[in-house]
Amino acid sequence: MSDPIRCYTRQNLAPFDLLEHPIWVFDIEKKAMWWANPAAIEMWNADSLESLLNRSFADGMSEATERRLAEYLCLFQKGKKVTDQWTFYPSGRGPTTVYVTYSGIRIEGGRLAMLSEGVLPTVKEDIDQSSLRDVEMLRHLPVAACQFNRNGDIMHQNPEALHLFSGDNQSKDPSNDSTPCEFLRRFVDRKLGVHVLKEVQKGNDYRLETQQYTNSGRKWFAIEVRRSKDPIIAEDVILYSARDISEVIQAKKEAEKLNIEKSEFMAVMAHEIRTPLHQVVGFIELLGQTTLTREQSGFVTLLQNSAMSLMSVINDLLDYTKLEAGKMNLEMIPFDTKGVVEGSLAVIEPKTEEKGISIESEISDMIPEKVVGDPNRLRQILLNLLQNASKFTHSGSITLSVRRLEDDDNGRVVLRFVVEDTGIGISCEHQKQIFQKYQQACTSVARQFGGTGLGLAICKILTELMGGSIGVDSELGKGSEFWLEIPFDLPPERSNTLPNRMEKEVISSSHWRILVAEDNKVNQKMAVAMLNRMGHEAVVVENGQQALDELQNTDAKYDLVLMDVQMPVMDGNEATKRIRAQGLSNKILPIVGLTADYQSADEDYYRDIGMNDCIGKPVRMKNLNAVMHRAIADRSLGSLHSFHRTSNRSLNAEEAKIPEAA
Numbered sequence: 001m002s003d004p005i006r007c008y009t010r011q012n013l014a015p016f017d018l019l020e021h022p023i024w025v026f027d028i029e030k031k032a033m034w035w036a037n038p039a040a041i042e043m044w045n046a047d048s049l050e051s052l053l054n055r056s057f058a059d060g061m062s063e064a065t066e067r068r069l070a071e072y073l074c075l076f077q078k079g080k081k082v083t084d085q086w087t088f089y090p091s092g093r094g095p096t097t098v099y100v101t102y103s104g105i106r107i108e109g110g111r112l113a114m115l116s117e118g119v120l121p122t123v124k125e126d127i128d129q130s131s132l133r134d135v136e137m138l139r140h141l142p143v144a145a146c147q148f149n150r151n152g153d154i155m156h157q158n159p160e161a162l163h164l165f166s167g168d169n170q171s172k173d174p175s176n177d178s179t180p181c182e183f184l185r186r187f188v189d190r191k192l193g194v195h196v197l198k199e200v201q202k203g204n205d206y207r208l209e210t211q212q213y214t215n216s217g218r219k220w221f222a223i224e225v226r227r228s229k230d231p232i233i234a235e236d237v238i239l240y241s242a243r244d245i246s247e248v249i250q251a252k253k254e255a256e257k258l259n260i261e262k263s264e265f266m267a268v269m270a271h272e273i274r275t276p277l278h279q280v281v282g283f284i285e286l287l288g289q290t291t292l293t294r295e296q297s298g299f300v301t302l303l304q305n306s307a308m309s310l311m312s313v314i315n316d317l318l319d320y321t322k323l324e325a326g327k328m329n330l331e332m333i334p335f336d337t338k339g340v341v342e343g344s345l346a347v348i349e350p351k352t353e354e355k356g357i358s359i360e361s362e363i364s365d366m367i368p369e370k371v372v373g374d375p376n377r378l379r380q381i382l383l384n385l386l387q388n389a390s391k392f393t394h395s396g397s398i399t400l401s402v403r404r405l406e407d408d409d410n411g412r413v414v415l416r417f418v419v420e421d422t423g424i425g426i427s428c429e430h431q432k433q434i435f436q437k438y439q440q441a442c443t444s445v446a447r448q449f450g451g452t453g454l455g456l457a458i459c460k461i462l463t464e465l466m467g468g469s470i471g472v473d474s475e476l477g478k479g480s481e482f483w484l485e486i487p488f489d490l491p492p493e494r495s496n497t498l499p500n501r502m503e504k505e506v507i508s509s510s511h512w513r514i515l516v517a518e519d520n521k522v523n524q525k526m527a528v529a530m531l532n533r534m535g536h537e538a539v540v541v542e543n544g545q546q547a548l549d550e551l552q553n554t555d556a557k558y559d560l561v562l563m564d565v566q567m568p569v570m571d572g573n574e575a576t577k578r579i580r581a582q583g584l585s586n587k588i589l590p591i592v593g594l595t596a597d598y599q600s601a602d603e604d605y606y607r608d609i610g611m612n613d614c615i616g617k618p619v620r621m622k623n624l625n626a627v628m629h630r631a632i633a634d635r636s637l638g639s640l641h642s643f644h645r646t647s648n649r650s651l652n653a654e655e656a657k658i659p660e661a662a
Contacts, residue, residue: 007106010035022098022118025105028069031058034113043098043118045090055091064140068159069114071166076104076112087136096120144221147230148238152183152197155230155237164214164242183238186212200225200238209245220249266318273314274596275520278617281307282526285621289533311618320454323461329604330465334491335375337367337415341402344382351390352398362401371413371488377462378486381470382417384455385482389421396422396479405485412487420481426474434472435460459484512536512559512632517547517575518594519567527562530621543567544575551579551589558589560628563611565595573609580610590631594619 013035016023022040026033033052036044046052072082082102087095098118105115138145144161148154157165165186187193188211196206205226211218221242230237284307288300345361352359382400389398398421405414426434435456463470468486516527519542531538539558541547544567551558561579563572576591593606593614606614612631615623 007108007110009108013037021120022116024116024118025107026057026114026116027107027111028073028114029111031061033057034107040116040118043090043096043120044088045093062140064142064159067163068139071159071162072102072114073104073112074166076102076114079104085135142244144240144242144244146240146242148181148183148240150201150236150238152181152238154182161242164219164244165212166215183240188213188218196225197238200227201236203227209249212242219244219246221245274617275523277307277311277314278596278619279522279526281311281618281620282530286526286529286533307618317454319458320461323458323465330377331374331603332372332489333375334370334372336369337371337402338363338369340375340379341382341400341417344379344386345400347383348386348390348398351387355390355394357390357393357395358397360397360399362399364401364403366404367402367415368404368413368488368490370491371415372491373466373486373488377466381459381462381484382419384459385419385484388455388482389419389423389480392480393421393423398422408487410487412489414485414487416483416485418481418483420479422479425476425478425480426472427476431472431474435470512628513557514538514628515547515550515558515561516540517542517544517561517567517572518564519543520564523564530619530624534621534625544570544572544578547575548578551584552582560631561589561591563591563593565593565614573606576610586610586612586631587634590628590634592627592631 013023013025016037019037020039022037022043024033024036024040024044033044033055036046036049036052041049041052044052044055046055075082083100084102085097085099087097089095098120100119101117103115104112107113138158141158142160144158144164146154146157146161146165181197183197184190184193187196192208192210196208199206205224207222207224209220209222212221212223222245223240223242225238225240228237228239229235281304284300284303288297288304292300341361341363345359349359386398386400398419401418401420403416405416408414460470463484463486466486468484470482470484472480472482474480514531514536516524516531516538518524518527518540524540524542528538528540539550541550544563546569547561547563548570551561563576565572572593572595576593579589579591580586590612591610593611594617595614596617603614612634613627615627
């Protein structure tokens with residue numbers, strides 16, 4: 001039978017009264033002094049033992065000190081002692097630094113308390129005040145700090161590290177019991193831990209964000225590790241600090257999840273909004289080509305302008321969402337810089353003529369004929385700046401100039417584009433905010449001129465995405481000068497060949513047979529009407545599977561397929577893949593995609609699955625015609641394929657019946 005655990009009374013500790021160095025017992029559970037010898041009473045600056053026992057130690061005790069004492073208690077339960085340096089703050093006296101040996105002792109009631117044996121420095125100079133501050137700072141910082149020997153075995157750690165990584169409840173990887181060192185045992189990713197340890201042993205500092213095993217499970221930490229010299233044993237050691245970033249990582253994951261959900265929502269909304277807008281724009285365009293009175297023609301023009309304004313607002317919102325989510329992919333293709341500039345000017349020329357504003361271009365002769373980049377995004381930026389200039393200029397002129405700057409460090413051509421106007425100008429105060437989202441020069445401008453306030457924010461993001469910069473110089477009442485500088489690569493030198501005779505014949509063709517895969521009845525009727533208006537014949541199917549069946553089972557010739565992307569039964573992407581898998585290449589049968597799904601409108605993706613091109617809705621007849629001509633031109637006349645079809649009947653605009661509710 002084992003002896004019962006001895007519990008000490010204050011009377012049992014009376015012999016310690018004869019000692020000259022301070023000894024005291026602290027009740028960690030109650031945060032109160034339980035006993036002290038005369039030397040300790042003097043150190044604590046108390047009048048008597050009774051006054052010391054009545055003193056409150058809970059008030060002002062920091063969280064780090066509480067955790068430190070709790071760690072001591074855990075060690076006492078294992079029968080271990082602790083030697084440490086403490087700085088105490090006795091009532092009515094300045095700080096007192098003591099070297100203390102702590103051990104566990106059972107007191108009345110069986111509670112485990114802390115027996116403390118202190119040694120005061122013999123002279124004040126024994127204490128390095130600067131080092132003392134360093135020690136206290138490390139003890140109370142909410143950052144785990146540890147010192148390992150060169151092999152990764154723990155030598156010393158601050159209270160925060162003890163709180164996080166030590167104790168009976170430490171979470172461990174059960175497969176890692178044979179781990180040779182504490183340093184590696186903390187790493188959830190063992191290979192990463194081995195790599196970090198080797199790098200630090202070579203003398204390389206290392207910073208990373210990684211998961212570590214702790215008392216309460218896996219957590220994310222921002223870790224810094226470096227090699228140093230121990231000031232006592234003069235050997236290489238590893239210094240390690242770990243800042244808990246679990247909440248930051250979790251918040252980041254939640255933000256990314258919300259961003260994905262927002263992007264998915266915007267993709268759905270894009271489809272739902274663009275589909276009816278596609279129909280509105282298309283039928284307005286068709287209506288404008290019928291016989292109308294002058295008044296009716298004016299109404300159609302107003303409808304077109306309103307529809308395009310609505311489309312511009314929707315495009316801005318969806319563009320910004322896509323850019324914000326980091327899903328905007330840039331093209332890297334050779335293009336004619338002057339062509340983009342002149343094309344952009346041509347778009348706004350009717351508006352400036354209407355307002356009586358002159359528009360000019362100044363293109364330096366030093367501009368390369370072609371550069372490599374994204375012409376569509378450059379055009380988008382220039383159009384936005386030109387449209388703003390037109391909107392805010394009532395008289396005078398607008399000038400778009402382009403000149404070449406010095407090549408950058410990577411040898412890329414740097415072009416500077418400047419849009420200068422004689423409009424209302426922008427104050428210095430408002431110039432700082434106009435490139436932020438939803439911002440305009442002032443509320444009165446927003447009320448008078450309208451707009452989402454997203455255009456310049458989109459321009460800024462696109463410019464920076466292309467590796468450039470954008471800015472403005474303006475004076476209120478005297479006009480504005482918006483500039484952007486963008487680096488471009490030069491295309492590899494190769495001979496330019498004109499289209500051959502067969503390609504010219506294809507382009508000049510005025511009658512093509514086109515298979516239209518579209519599930520929406522209104523869109524079907526509009527597509528047929530547009531194609532008939534262009535002089536082509538259209539056959540309509542309602543999904544990708546029907547398109548496959550039509551191509552496999554009929555004997556008519558099809559020059560091109562217009563393939564809607566989102567359809568039931570089989571979507572346009574899958575249908576395109578299967579058509580190409582049957583050996584019908586894009587040179588044999590061109591396929592042009594139609595999509596209202598803004599987030600998926602990635603030209604590279606659609607080309608990779610086998611489409612010749614893809615058009616985003618709303619579709620304009622001019623754009624559709626140009627894309628179809630380009631797709632047909634890529635095909636050799638001798639490769640036209642003969643296909644079978646189940647019915648020789650093709651639809652015209654009058655035969656495409658749709659329900660009245662549509």
